[in-house]
Amino acid sequence: MNSAAPTVTDIVLIGGGHAHVHVLVSLAMRPLPGLRVTLIARDLATPYSGMLPGVIAGLYRAEQAHIDLTRLAAVTGTRLIHAQANGLDRAAKRVLLVGLPPVAYDLVSIDVGIEPSLSAIDGAAAHAIAVKPIGSFLKKIDALIARACAPDGPRKIVAIGGGAGGVELLLSLRTRLIADSRAAGLDAGAFSFTLVTDGEILATHNDRVRHAFRRAFAARGMNLRENRRVRAITADTVVLEGGETLAADAVLVTTDAAAPDWFRGTGLELDGKGFLAVGPTLQSTNDADVFAAGDCAALIASPREKAGVYAVRAGPPLADGLHRRARGLQPDEWRPQRRHLALISTGERYAVASCGLFKAEGRWLWTLKDWIDRRWMRMYQDTDALARRLAGK
């Protein structure tokens, strides 16, 4: 990417999320003289959401579900800055960093995901485990699994939030705890698993998919509390609206997440929830030199749910838009598909497919999901193959 020509355009990417890993590769494939690409990343290993439940269930090793940004940056000729961005000085066109000098940009793109929103539930910040950021979540899950495999460890596990993330997470954690506790000689039957959600589970999916997961919970002896709102979490209970309490040794929160606080200081237009407002070209609605994609962005003209699949699909139009703008051209518009095929696992090598009113399930769907996920990861993990592609071999 970096050519011998003097740098004339600096593209700075903040966050190594699902869209930006594609941008690194795509820009390296079609280098422009004088273009320098910089990635500012808080975490050097970026997790791939599609494989996370599999990591928790013990079906994948953690490194299989992570992209090594140091290697990817090296192979794509990207300047990597291991730092956390906490602001934009748009007048001076600089990205502000925690503890490091600012970084100048001509074009900047933001793909930093979301932050946990624990403030909505009393006591959640003190007593619950939030799924975001995923890096620290995986460490906390490992610690929870280790504690649960001790004779006096946590047994009553409660998850709050009935989206695909929460459902898959609890099913996967159950698979893992049953296997690991048995291996440790403990009574796996002593565990209880409860999911609480304020609406129906999998609210954005069809009835048949919901029914399949209700069956999956029942078949595993797991408790499902739908249409129940959590009011508070204490050291050993989850308190529901109306006063009912559930005993809980460990609580996982996968409910709505919030936008990073620092967006508010940028002067960029935000949607009602504080996410970066972008138009169909993924450019900020009030600054054409700022792009955003993934969970942290809100597509004003075509709102979509926050899911890894949309962050992945935003990668190619984002890369094209940055490339065109760097050449002084107008970026093309992108309209993400309204429907996508979701493959949601039951915590084992079995998955349910959901798309509009369509539903199917079976082991073969997990095999398909595994194939899709591994194929996507290979593009960014197999840096030797990538280096050969970039060298035109």
Ligand SMILES: Cc1cc2nc3c(=O)[nH]c(=O)nc-3n(C[C@H](O)[C@H](O)[C@H](O)COP(=O)(O)OP(=O)(O)OC[C@H]3O[C@@H](n4cnc5c(N)ncnc54)[C@H](O)[C@@H]3O)c2cc1C
């Ligand atoms: C358990 C679980 C399972 C899920 N399963 C699925 C699934 O099967 N399918 C699906 O479509 N979605 C799934 N999701 C949702 C999915 O995780 C998100 O939609 C996806 O991660 C969004 O990608 P992103 O690129 O926007 O952000 P992220 O993947 O969160 O990436 C953001 C990156 O930015 C970095 N970063 C953050 N802040 C800064 C900063 N200030 N400075 C520099 N770097 C920063 C972070 O380190 C991170 O690497 C799941 C989520 C969870 C929690």
